[in-house]
Amino acid sequence: MLGNIIGSGIFISPKGVLDHAGSVGFSLIVWVLGGGICALGSLCYAELGVTIPKSGGDYSYVTEIFGGLVGFLLLWSAVLIMYPTTLAVIALTFSNYVLQPAFQNCLPPFIATRLLSTTCVCEYNT
Structure with missing residues (x-):
């Protein structure tokens, strides 16, 4: 689940974030905001896991809903x-x-x- 929410981009993007943010403080704010958005995504997955108690992850959720x-x-x-x-x-x-x-x-x-x-x-x- 962690790979679906955060992804592999976290290993590639820190230098780009720091370059485009202009300062270390602003880049830390960007990372904290991104972490908050990831936390909201993980809460959505947790709610789906409780609501649809089937194995299969994304496939089960999408099949049940759509x-x-x-x-x-x-x-x-x-x-x-x-x-x-x-x-x-x-x-x-x-x-x-x-x-x-x-x-x-x-x-x-x-x-x-x-x-x-x-x-x-x-x-x-x-």
């Missing part, structure tokens, strides 16, 4: 699009963070990050 076709479409879009892209972003972020100390004055080589990311994804699936 019907079988919408639940089916959500499940297939999650399996074919959302979960693989999330895994790819997490693997690329991990590989950039792991390789960055070896290449302090420049970006890590493209092929090195892709090879490490591919290795991570393959190891994740075994």
